[in-house]
Amino acid sequence: MFADGLLGIGELAERAGVSVKTVRFYSDRGLLPEAGRSAGGHRRYGPDAVERLRLIRALRALDVAVPEIGRVLGRLPEDDGGLDGDVLDGGVLEDVVAGQLREVGTQLAALRWREAALRLVRECPPGERAERLRLVGAVSAPPSTAPMARFWRRWLPPRLPARLVSAILEEAVPQPPDEPRPDQVLAFARLHAFVSGTCTPGPGGKRWQPEAHRPDKSFRPAVLYDGLREAYTLAAVEMRALRAPHDGEALDCFVAAYAGSRGARDTPDLRRVLSGQLAADPRIDRYWALVAEVSRPASGPPEPTPGVIHDWLLAALDEQIAC
Structure with a gap:
């Protein structure tokens, strides 16, 4: 000195x-x-x-x-x-530390995902390894849900309010598990491949969206999807209680959503027409099956997906019409 x-x-x-x-x-x-x-x-x-x-x-x-x-x-x-x-x-150091914690969290999530993906490849039969490598190799680590969000933005009808689109995406797009199992990695990779396909009409110009998504001047999509979200919430309670499809508040709410979106009244005739229309609509059962696999807990019953809830309500409608 x-x-x-x-x-x-x-x-x-x-x-x-x-x-x-x-x-x-x-x-x-x-x-x-x-x-x-x-x-x-x-x-x-x-x-x-x-x-x-x-x-x-x-x-x-x-x-x-x-x-x-x-x-x-x-x-x-x-x-x-x-x-x-x-x-x-103080604030500056707290901001810097918070940023570092987010970065470390992202890195840990990527490592956990890669570990589960490696286990998936190691534990599968040798004849399936090439396919699984292609599937998991197309997914980033940690995985992004952006492809699923893009899929739903193409699938949903136009003119939906932003707040409703956000709510639907939150319910329809599964989040990658924090501690993924190999089977969940495989399901997520398959889901990624499914939504990354081209959403175009099939052979002969077959449409790929439901009839309700082909609006006319009187169609109000926000009324439909607000009502469907309420109906799904009510039906989910029934499904968790292991109740079979039946007439009741959830079904009434379900039908009212379709009727209200068209400016129509809920009548027996409308229910018959709606049943036939929904039965003929294109389906994305594969999407919902994969969502269920991604979200499936290690133990206990799985949470019903919107796709499964929709089927429960449609079965309740068909049963009421048949009576």
């Missing part, structure tokens, strides 16, 4: 346990301000530089990027000879 209490770059490096090159690197990037220069142009640092440099090293050990360290250090007093605990608990 010099008579004025300042430290040379070599002494600072020795006290902090780093190389001179490291001190110069952080100094050149503005993280370690100089207190002055000697007559010969050599760098001089104040006594607080030792603690400041140790903090830089601690943040780097947590993999905080240099620009983010600059944000943290910009909130630290440089003339108090130490670190202020109140500052360390």
